[in-house]
Amino acid sequence: xxxxxxxxxxxxxxxxxxxxxxxxxxxxxxxxxxxxxxxxxxxxxxxxxxxxxxxxxxxxxxxxxxxxxxxxxxxxxxxxxxxxxxxxxxxxxxxxxxxxxxxxxxxxxxxxxxxxxxxxxxxxxxxxxxxxxxxxxxxxxxxxxxxxxxxxxxxxxxxxxxxxxxxxxxxxxxxxxxxxxxxxxxxxxxxxxxxxxxxxxxxxxxxxxxxxxxxxxxxxxxxxxxxxxxxxxxxxxxxxxxxxxxxxxxxxxxxxxxxxx
Amino acid sequence: xxxxxxxxxxxxxxxxxxxxxxxxxxxxxxxxxxxxxxxxxxxxxxxxxxxxxxxxxxxxxxxxxxxxxxxxxxxxxxxxxxxxxxxxxxxxxxxxxxxxxxxxxxxxxxxxxxxxxxxxxxxxxxxxxxxxxxxxxxxxxxxxxxxxxxxxxxxxxxxxxxxxxxxxxxxxxxxxxxxxxxxxxxxxxxxxxxxxxxxxxxxxxxxxxxxxxxxxxxxxxxxxxxxxxxxxxxxxxxxxxxxxxxxxxxxxxxxxxxxxxxxxxxxxxxxxxxxxxxxxxxxxxxxxxxxxxxxxxxxxxxxxxxxxxxxxxxxxxxxxxxxxxxxxxxxxxx
Ligand code: SF4
Numbered sequence: 001x002x003x004x005x006x007x008x009x010x011x012x013x014x015x016x017x018x019x020x021x022x023x024x025x026x027x028x029x030x031x032x033x034x035x036x037x038x039x040x041x042x043x044x045x046x047x048x049x050x051x052x053x054x055x056x057x058x059x060x061x062x063x064x065x066x067x068x069x070x071x072x073x074x075x076x077x078x079x080x081x082x083x084x085x086x087x088x089x090x091x092x093x094x095x096x097x098x099x100x101x102x103x104x105x106x107x108x109x110x111x112x113x114x115x116x117x118x119x120x121x122x123x124x125x126x127x128x129x130x131x132x133x134x135x136x137x138x139x140x141x142x143x144x145x146x147x148x149x150x151x152x153x154x155x156x157x158x159x160x161x162x163x164x165x166x167x168x169x170x171x172x173x174x175x176x177x178x179x180x181x182x183x184x185x186x187x188x189x190x191x192x193x194x195x196x197x198x199x200x201x202x203x204x205x206x207x208x209x210x211x212x213x214x215x216x217x218x219x220x221x222x223x224x225x226x227x228x229x230x231x232x233x234x235x236x237x238x239x240x241x242x243x244x245x246x247x248x249x250x251x252x253x254x255x256x257x258x259x260x261x
Numbered sequence: 262x263x264x265x266x267x268x269x270x271x272x273x274x275x276x277x278x279x280x281x282x283x284x285x286x287x288x289x290x291x292x293x294x295x296x297x298x299x300x301x302x303x304x305x306x307x308x309x310x311x312x313x314x315x316x317x318x319x320x321x322x323x324x325x326x327x328x329x330x331x332x333x334x335x336x337x338x339x340x341x342x343x344x345x346x347x348x349x350x351x352x353x354x355x356x357x358x359x360x361x362x363x364x365x366x367x368x369x370x371x372x373x374x375x376x377x378x379x380x381x382x383x384x385x386x387x388x389x390x391x392x393x394x395x396x397x398x399x400x401x402x403x404x405x406x407x408x409x410x411x412x413x414x415x416x417x418x419x420x421x422x423x424x425x426x427x428x429x430x431x432x433x434x435x436x437x438x439x440x441x442x443x444x445x446x447x448x449x450x451x452x453x454x455x456x457x458x459x460x461x462x463x464x465x466x467x468x469x470x471x472x473x474x475x476x477x478x479x480x481x482x483x484x485x486x487x488x489x490x491x492x493x494x495x496x497x498x499x500x501x502x503x504x505x506x507x508x509x510x511x512x513x514x515x516x517x518x519x520x521x522x523x524x525x526x527x528x529x530x531x532x533x534x535x536x537x538x539x540x541x542x543x544x545x546x547x548x549x550x551x552x553x554x555x556x557x558x559x560x561x562x563x564x565x566x567x568x569x570x571x572x573x574x575x576x577x578x579x580x581x582x583x584x585x586x587x588x589x590x591x592x593x594x595x
Contacts, residue, residue, distance in 0.1 A: 087268060088294050099270065099294065099302045101369075103315045110292055146305065147312040192312065199544065232550035261552060 001065045002189050003056050003140075004039040005049055007132050010171035011071055012041050018179050019186075029055050036190060046092070046115055046135025053139035066148035066189035067140040070182060072156035072171055073113065073130030076123035080161060081174055083108040083181045084128050086151035090114045091134035098137050103147045103192070107184030113153055119163055128153040148192045150185055154178050203227035205239045212241065213250040223250075226257040233261065265353075266409075268292045268318035270302050270369070280374040281321045284409060291319075298322075303350070303367045311542045313368035314355055319409075324348075324373035329382045332396060338450070338489065338523040338588045340394035340427065344386060347400035348373050348412055354405060354433060355466035357546050358494055361400065363535025370401075372410055380419045387426040398431025398452070405434040413439040417446060424448050431491065435469045435477040445485035450522045452489030453478045455512070457504035460496040464548060471508065479515040488516060492578075493527035493590050495570045496548065497562045505574050509581065518581040526574055527590035530561035 006012040009030065015021070021032035021039055029052050030041040038060050042052030049069065057065075075082070087110045089098045102110070114120075114127035115134035123129060133151045140149045154174045157163045175182075206227050215223055230239055239257065247253045269291045275281045276295070285293065296302055299322035329346045337343040350371040351361055362368075373379075387393055397403045397416070407413055413430065417439070420428045428449045440451065453474055456464065461471050469477070482488045490512065498504065529548070531539065533555055540549045553560050561567060575587065 087292055088296075097296070097301060098305075099296065101308070101313055101316075101318065101367075102268070103312045105267075112294070141307050145307050145309040145312065147309050195312070196309075228544055229550040232545050232547055 002037045004068045007044050010168040014176040049132035049135035050139035057143045066193040069136040069151045073128040073153040074157040075128050075155045078155045082155040083178045084153050085110040086113040088112040089133045092117045104188040108181045203231050215250045266319050270294045270296050270320040272322045275323050275374050278374045308366045310362050310368045318369045320371045323375050328379050342393040345396040345399040349401040352402045354468045357464040363538045376415045392425045394427045396429045402432050403430040404432040433468045435473045450487045450489045452491050454491040457508045475515050487522040489523040494529035497566045513581045523586045525588040525590045528567040530559045536560040
């Protein structure tokens with residue numbers, strides 16, 4: 001599952017329509033769901049973005065997830081509509097920085113993202129200036145590995161063209177124009193999420209065996225490890241409930257499985 | 262290899278270091294990202310070593326503090342004073358038994374560009390203690406990244422001027438130009454690590470084949486360099502006897518056993534916490550899923566297997582080389 005956070009409804013609209021997401025519930029954040037993508041509109045600012053991540057993590061479906069923050073931002077001189085994948089995120093005031101790793105070929109240019117507390121017009125550095133990434137990123141790190149969390153910013157204003165030209169329609173158009181990039185990122189993130197899912201998937205027969213006998217927490221951990229190891233070492237002979245049928249206790253089940261190693 | 266580097270993180274402190282500038286020049290298309298300390302990128306929690314291995318970045322940093330450390334007990338090739346130093350963390354190869362995956366959270370390559378500080382520390386230790394060994398391939402492969410780092414190119418002239426300092430370059434790499442282009446050093450050993458063909462195919466991703474490594478070692482030996490042989494980790498398997506016998510025969514068909522400087526053996530073993538991380542990264546790996554035991558906080562093959570392998574390999578190797586060059590190693594190595 002890919003979980004997307006945008007600050008504005010206008011940023012969300014093209015994505016909602018591209019992935020055919022449906023509105024869901026009437027919680028504190030506007031939430032949309034589809035088969036593979038969920039999206040939440042956080043509102044403006046770092047704290048709102050962090051809270052929306054927590055909300056989506058709680059409300060979302062599915063197992064291992066990947067996260068994407070999509071939004072607009074200002075840049076000194078980049079052309080309006082330029083997409084930038086964040087390779088560094090600096091918190092307002094510069095006190096903290098994060099470095100999202102890219103384990104795939106980025107579908108667009110990359111650069112630093114500077115989170116600020118209010119609208120920026122000075123643009124002292126080379127970064128894209130925006131208001132959510134430094135809230136979104138560390139919050140998402142609580143739920144996923146760094147490689148599965150990305151931030152995409154689309155340049156919406158610069159020194160020559162300030163924020164006064166921006167309105168909902170313009171924001172929508174900027175995001176719409178970058179849907180191929182968002183598509184590319186979603187594809188990469190989906191592959192990562194599926195890889196993580198496969199790697200941590202419960203081994204075959206775990207649920208059935210766990211239901212049939214009564215395992216302590218420690219024993220259950222041992223059972224899971226044993227089944228996983230057997231699936232690797234003896235893939236042609238999956239563990240069958242029949243072969244454990246006569247086991248009188250959970251301990252006997254573990255003993256039998258151990259003897260197959 | 263150079264194509265794989267798309268991002269280079271540069272610590273502010275070394276942004277103007279000549280080695281940084283030279284490396285950046287070699288990667289004009291790589292994204293450069295400034296950072297204050299390499300740990301901000303490298304040591305962060307919630308990173309996945311295996312995912313990062315798909316596309317590791319390079320981090321250029323300064324090594325602070327003590328740069329040259331005494332080796333753990335059980336690590337050495339006969340010298341009395343043994344030290345190790347790491348000009349680099351992580352490796353371009355991807356061996357499934359490698360303890361670096363258990364030790365580090367990130368698969369990015371950290372290169373400490375202040376070689377000169379390592380060198381002056383080695384010089385002071387040697388001035389203070391006399392003859393000492395310095396092992397360079399502990400947290401990386403000594404030569405695998407040579408075309409980028411110029412590590413040997415920089416350190417060999419230094420060791421040439423410090424005969425009481427003995428250097429071990431531990432490697433599986435076959436680009437040996439930096440050595441072949443110069444006169445061999447009597448105080449430097451190039452130590453090649455080997456596992457048999459079958460283990461190589463299953464466990465050593467991206468590592469030059471056994472035959473290419475043998476050829477590289479033979480070329481160096483012919484050029485006058487001292488060659489060490491490292492069978493560490495020893496990997497158990499049903500056919501380990503034939504596999505290791507075959508490996509030794511292939512090696513000594515090409516290398517002159519009388520000129521081999523040292524041979525060391527060490528069974529596969531990892532601290533428990535490293536093993537657990539490795540297993541989580543590669544649950545589908547047969548070696549890690551197989552029969553291993555925990556003894557004194559280390560995970561290794563059952564003691565009887567270990568003894569069988571060590572005895573067999575020792576006896577086989579003794580057909581070729583004398584007892585005096587033998588060393589048993591009890592510290593995880595790659
Ligand atoms: S075992 Fe050695 S060669 Fe293999 S990945 Fe580790 S450091 Fe590199």
